[in-house]
Amino acid sequence: MIKNQLKTTALLATLTALLLFVANLLGGRFGLMVGLVLAVLMNFGTYFFAHKIVLFMYRAKPADKRRHAELYSVVKDVAQRAQIPMPQVFVIPSESPNAFATGRNPSNGVVACTEGIMRLLTRDELRGVIAHEMAHIKNRDILIQTIASTIAGVVGYVASMAQWAAIFGGGGRDDEGGGNLLGLLVLAIITPIIAMIIQLAISRSREYLADETGAKIVKDPLALASALEKLDRAIPRNPLRFGHASTSSLFIANPFSAKSMLGLLSTHPPMDERVKRLKEMKV
Secondary structure: OHHHHHHHHHHHHHHHHHHHHHHHHHOOHHHHHHHHHHHHHHHHHHHHHHHHHHHHHOOOEEOOOOOOHHHHHHHHHHHHHHOOOOOEEEEEOOOOOOEEEEOOOHHHOEEEEEHHHHHHOOHHHHHHHHHHHHHHHHOOHHHHHHHHHHHHHHHHHHHHHHHHHHHOOOOOOOOHHHHHHHHHHHHHHHHHHHHHHHHHHHHHHHHHHHHHHHHHHHOOHHHHHHHHHHHHHHHHHOOOOOOOHHHHHHEOOOOOOOOOOOHHHOOOOOHHHHHHHHHHOOO
């Protein structure tokens, strides 16, 4: 757990260093400040209202306490074990097996499960999945992802300014030999890609941490490992038919594609590695 926390800290520090590099290369504070203000405002709205947008996007409805009695029972049990307030429980009308959590802090937590995952998994496996989602809430991953998105957003905005500056021959601190123009082009093209890769690496790091934290909450890593193996087989055969790929990082497994063509651009770690780590855990 400490290793994953340190990795997240290191990645955030790298992302911040990239931002400072961008600001220095551009040679001006105004663009940086404008980008920072815009990114903060955008992510402020995301932080406070994204859960409502995502629930609407996936047609999620509040779970019925009688019809979904087992789900309520599992969520309540895991919340007590995790020592966090009982989150709101929603059900997504889809046979594609999956689940996600959102909420800016433990007092505003939301857990959503598809109808398919409740049919596919045993109670112990479902409890492992819910524990993973509770771990995201407990570890305040929404806040961490918002910080990462804010920094990456500023990098992208300032890089866009650099692109226009390069197009119109904008100078900076040093125009000799066209060095600054080359620097602006590198800034405009390369740095947003690096920022995106780091942001996705943070997402994958938090998934590993949620697996570990969730397994420790219920003291049953094998149940979560078994659930992930079932999801890995079932989702490609029955992916989600609605929603948007931009929200796929919220789910315990990518709801639209179980595999990524390039690991660096994946929102989730490789499933076989997640399962391997869980099976090797000692609780």
